[in-house]
Amino acid sequence: MRDGFTFASARGRSARRRLFIATLVVVVVLVIDVISGGMIRAKLRTFGAVLWQTSSGIHGTIFNSGYFASHRALADENTMLREQLARAEERAAAYSVLKDENDGLRALEQVVRTERGVTAPIVSSLIASPYGTFLIGAGANDVHPGDLVLTDAGFVAGTVSDVGSRTSLVNQTFAADASIDVRIAGASVVASGYGGGNARAILPRDITVKVGDAVVAPAYGGRAVGVVGNVRSDPANADQTVYIRIPVNLSSLRFVYVVTP
């Protein structure tokens, strides 16, 4: 009994020592990564991107093999219809944004300049990150920190944050706890993101806001970051809450356009 107790205690001490060493090692790795400008995390992201692409390929092979044909056909049709709906909404919203932009351009007599950029594939899941980030397959030769990342309809999905050799990390515009200055119906307000391409803003109630109104960000050169998805107004309150969303299913995106200066 006493021997057993001694053995268990010794094993516990050894395990605790390993935990303590692991803690120290992790702290050292963190410090090295910070000193090296994120070199270790860049390597891990490249590995993660390869793993994600491989797993996507395997997933596609299995579910397109015909083995799960009946379920798969229904699921595919459902996904296709959802994507069609999302694209129709996106086109309608993009039209509204273009119309507003056109009106603004006519009023200000500005000249639209063509901007350079690169098309980059999305190489990670858009729901995987707790920090509202995702990976794109463009590295230091193509993009730079701060570059804008656009959807195919021209909405700003985010900005490039970290640039690795082959992949880059993108901060989503409406990541949870992120806030950004936007203009809605001519009023400047702060939109608070809460993830998944959604945000919320508080406006005075006397400003007329309609569902589908464009939401633009002056910090991003007046580009659209979303549209008004819903407006909640309480007669007892002087303010109204405007719910903003990016009119595209971010998870269905395969490519983004990175505007380079």
Place this chain on the structure above:
Amino acid sequence: MRITIALIGFCGALIGHWWIPVICMLVLAFRYRAWEIILLGLSIDFMWEPAAGIAASFPYFTIGAIVVVWAFEPIRSQFLS
């Protein structure tokens, strides 16, 4: 079992939803004196957190993992002794 949970957590950190490694970390912390928990926390931060300097980007999951590992130690001691 311990290695399987750690692998699931690691794959979840890289390609799955971030809840997967969190659940794996809690299960591991409750049952084992597992140093893998801290690596899982570090993996999530390295994979997804912008490296805008340690002051700007606090490594929440790494610190959380260290706290969980050591906070569960008294409970584990009761179960494992």
